[in-house]
Amino acid sequence: MQMNMVSAINSALDIALKENDDVVLLGEDIGKDGGVFRVTEGLMAKYGEDRVVDTPLAESSIIGAAIGMALAGMHPIPEIQFAGFMYIAYDQLVSHAARFRSRTRGTLTVPMVVRTPVGGGVRALEHHSENPEVLYSHIGGLIVVEPSGPYDAKGLLLKAVKMQDPVVFLEPTRIYRLFREEVPDGSYEVEIGKANVLRQGSALSIITYGTMVQPVKNAVEKKGVDAEIIDMRTINPIDEATILESVKKTGRVLIVHEAPLSYGAGAEVAARIAEKALYELQAPVMRVAGPSMPYPFPAYEGYATPNEKRIGDAIDKLLSA
Amino acid sequence: MISKAYEGSIDYFQVMDEGGNIDQSLFPKDVDDSKMVSMYKYMLLTRALDAKILSLQRQGRAATYAPSLGEEAVHIGCAFAMRKQDFFVPNFRQHGMYVVRGFPLDRFILYWKGFEEGDAVPQGFNGLSVSVPVGSQMPQGAGIAYAFKYKKRDAVAIAFVGDGGTSEGDFYESMNFGGVFKLPLIGLIENNQWAISMPRNKQTASKTLAQKGIAAGIACVQVDGNDMLAVYKAVQDAIANAKNGPTLIEAVTYRMGMHTTSDDPTKYRPDADAEAWKKKDPIVRVRAYLTKKGLWNDVMEQQANEEQLKQIDEAVAKAEAFKPDPKSMFENVYSFMPEVLKQEEDAAEAANFWR
Ligand SMILES: Cc1ncc(C[n+]2csc(CCOP(=O)(O)OP(=O)(O)O)c2C)c(N)n1
Numbered sequence: 040m041q042m043n044m045v046s047a048i049n050s051a052l053d054i055a056l057k058e059n060d061d062v063v064l065l066g067e068d069i070g071k072d073g074g075v076f077r078v079t080e081g082l083m084a085k086y087g088e089d090r091v092v093d094t095p096l097a098e099s100s101i102i103g104a105a106i107g108m109a110l111a112g113m114h115p116i117p118e119i120q121f122a123g124f125m126y127i128a129y130d131q132l133v134s135h136a137a138r139f140r141s142r143t144r145g146t147l148t149v150p151m152v153v154r155t156p157v158g159g160g161v162r163a164l165e166h167h168s169e170n171p172e173v174l175y176s177h178i179g180g181l182i183v184v185e186p187s188g189p190y191d192a193k194g195l196l197l198k199a200v201k202m203q204d205p206v207v208f209l210e211p212t213r214i215y216r217l218f219r220e221e222v223p224d225g226s227y228e229v230e231i232g233k234a235n236v237l238r239q240g241s242a243l244s245i246i247t248y249g250t251m252v253q254p255v256k257n258a259v260e261k262k263g264v265d266a267e268i269i270d271m272r273t274i275n276p277i278d279e280a281t282i283l284e285s286v287k288k289t290g291r292v293l294i295v296h297e298a299p300l301s302y303g304a305g306a307e308v309a310a311r312i313a314e315k316a317l318y319e320l321q322a323p324v325m326r327v328a329g330p331s332m333p334y335p336f337p338a339y340e341g342y343a344t345p346n347e348k349r350i351g352d353a354i355d356k357l358l359s360a
Numbered sequence: 361m362i363s364k365a366y367e368g369s370i371d372y373f374q375v376m377d378e379g380g381n382i383d384q385s386l387f388p389k390d391v392d393d394s395k396m397v398s399m400y401k402y403m404l405l406t407r408a409l410d411a412k413i414l415s416l417q418r419q420g421r422a423a424t425y426a427p428s429l430g431e432e433a434v435h436i437g438c439a440f441a442m443r444k445q446d447f448f449v450p451n452f453r454q455h456g457m458y459v460v461r462g463f464p465l466d467r468f469i470l471y472w473k474g475f476e477e478g479d480a481v482p483q484g485f486n487g488l489s490v491s492v493p494v495g496s497q498m499p500q501g502a503g504i505a506y507a508f509k510y511k512k513r514d515a516v517a518i519a520f521v522g523d524g525g526t527s528e529g530d531f532y533e534s535m536n537f538g539g540v541f542k543l544p545l546i547g548l549i550e551n552n553q554w555a556i557s558m559p560r561n562k563q564t565a566s567k568t569l570a571q572k573g574i575a576a577g578i579a580c581v582q583v584d585g586n587d588m589l590a591v592y593k594a595v596q597d598a599i600a601n602a603k604n605g606p607t608l609i610e611a612v613t614y615r616m617g618m619h620t621t622s623d624d625p626t627k628y629r630p631d632a633d634a635e636a637w638k639k640k641d642p643i644v645r646v647r648a649y650l651t652k653k654g655l656w657n658d659v660m661e662q663q664a665n666e667e668q669l670k671q672i673d674e675a676v677a678k679a680e681a682f683k684p685d686p687k688s689m690f691e692n693v694y695s696f697m698p699e700v701l702k703q704e705e706d707a708a709e710a711a712n713f714w715r
Pocket residue numbers: 067096098120124453492493494495521522523524525526552554555556615619
């Protein structure tokens with residue numbers, strides 16, 4: 040069926056609730072309201088108020104309670120309304136979700152999937168456009184996933200709820216209703232920890248994920264260059280092999296993300312290339328990323344978020360280097 | 361032995377009822393006729409400004425907007441009870457507070473059009489910029505109150521929070537912090553009965569929100585939040601008592617409109633609820649009072665409306681003439697310009713910000 044990302048995620052949640060009685064959803068406004076983006080629409084009516092739980096307005100307790108549920112044998116899927124409001128729950132994620140397995144040598148584990156919208160480009164108020172993927176990726180024990188379209192979103196989410204680890208599942212708001220694609224009605228999984236080569240090419244490798252996949256595709260098409268495009272899909276743990284293989288083929292690398300440049304995911308990618316494929320490079324690695332500052336208010340975001348034009352300029356520069 | 365949950369009660373009061381009748385025993389002595397008229401006009405101005413920004417948003421001329429319709433008495437009552445030196449700590453819905461405290465209207469509109477410049481606080485405003493993360497402003501309010509006490513300033517910090525916001529840890533922690541150090545802090549709960557789609561009764565099992573102050577060992581009271589005089593009196597009393605420690609005030613009001621312009625309340629609440637609250641409108645009762653006393657009439661109402669619309673239109677025109685300055689994004693990140701950020705700025709500028 041043709042689905043946008045909202046309906047694809049809704050379908051994945053529906054399947055997860057149907058297949059496993061231990062799965063519950065909890066979050067703010069996810070029940071009767073169906074979530075502020077309508078991602079959980081209809082699920083409370085279908086599965087009841089004790090499986091799709093409208094919680095009080097308190098993020099630390101949403102994540103903390105989800106951790107408790109997971110420790111007690113459930114498989115919760117908490118939603119934080121926007122990634123910008125997850126910082127108060129950071130302590131629960133860093134101090135506990137990420138650590139129970141290692142601190143107890145695998146005897147206590149936290150299988151859960153934390154869903155939260157990320158990214159800008161939708162003229163939202165302050166704190167509604169955050170790109171915090173590296174804040175979670177830096178924390179060993181957390182898996183961080185960010186899909187770039189409906190098919191991947193559903194498959195990655197269905198895989199995430201089968202895992203025995205805490206997964207931070209970042210959903211780009213800009214892509215929620217951006218386009219539709221063919222998505223199976225039933226269950227299927229997309230591998231976590233594996234990047235997706237979206238386009239084979241030999242002139243350069245563009246490594247990206249989430250909100251930047253569309254502008255990268257558009258820029259490549261417009262420039263008519265033979266780029267290899269890699270959608271990381273999982274930010275942590277990183278699929279190093281796929282990236283290095285591509286670099287060996289092209290010798291030129293452009294990394295694109297919306298999150299700020301300094302200490303962003305691009306730094307990790309570039310460092311691994313420098314360590315393991317430096318002599319394959321024909322030009323210095325380039326990065327296109329958000330500026331190193333708090334995400335701007337809506338009137339200014341157009342001056343800051345990387346766009347097609349900027350990616351195009353970088354492609355030109357990289358190919359002439 | 362375990363007994364049942366606390367069943368005590370919290371003081372509640374109203375000064376002016378829905379019909380504009382006054383409880384003389386509670387009427388604040390320093391409110392004379394001219395102050396009443398002035399407060400009334402500010403409620404009108406706040407409502408007119410609110411309607412204007414809502415309509416700008418609907419035309420794509422403003423970003424997401426959180427209306428204040430129906431909650432004006434909380435803001436006007438509080439603002440008039442505050443002294444100039446008292447400090448205002450908002451969340452994001454206290455539009456009337458900005459209006460009374462002299463925040464330039466064009467700048468206020470600029471905020472809701474999505475510019476950081478709209479958050480730039482004028483000299484002497486004695487207040488903070490908008491705070492979106494629910495509850496997070498409350499401990500800051502406690503810190504501001506600490507600073508006032510430390511510096512021996514005769515000033516109080518008044519921190520606003522919604523009914524939903526009282527579920528956040530930051531809210532409880534701020535009241536506790538204030539109680540421990542007996543800070544000149546007022547927590548003002550703007551209980552508009554809803555936190556997006558969550559009704560007040562699903563937010564907490566607590567009978568009132570005001571009683572959340574009991575555990576912090578601080579004074580607490582509940583008032584009719586659609587009665588500007590009740591809010592006025594509660595805030596004034598709390599200021600008078602601030603040297604002894606914090607007060608938590610719950611103002612009971614109603615969110616007459618949508619949560620924000622991104623929200624559709626018909627999904628989760630019956631229209632009849634808002635209809636019933638219309639009878640308790642904070643403006644209607646004051647107009648009834650003033651009219652009865654011969655202080656107000658239709659001609660004055662019309663004249664006030666016209667003047668205010670003109671004032672608002674001028675502010676909109678000024679806000680819409682504002683030209684964004686993208687370099688300001690880079691130049692306000694730190695107190696100095698790091699070399700690496702300068703590189704980012706130069707590259708962006710050289711490419712005309714990739715527009
Ligand atoms: C920490 C945090 N979580 C979630 C949100 C999203 N959000 C914005 S306002 C709101 C409801 C707030 O309700 P309340 O405190 O009653 O204030 P009201 O909006 O009714 O004025 C929510 C959930 C947020 N801004 N901050």
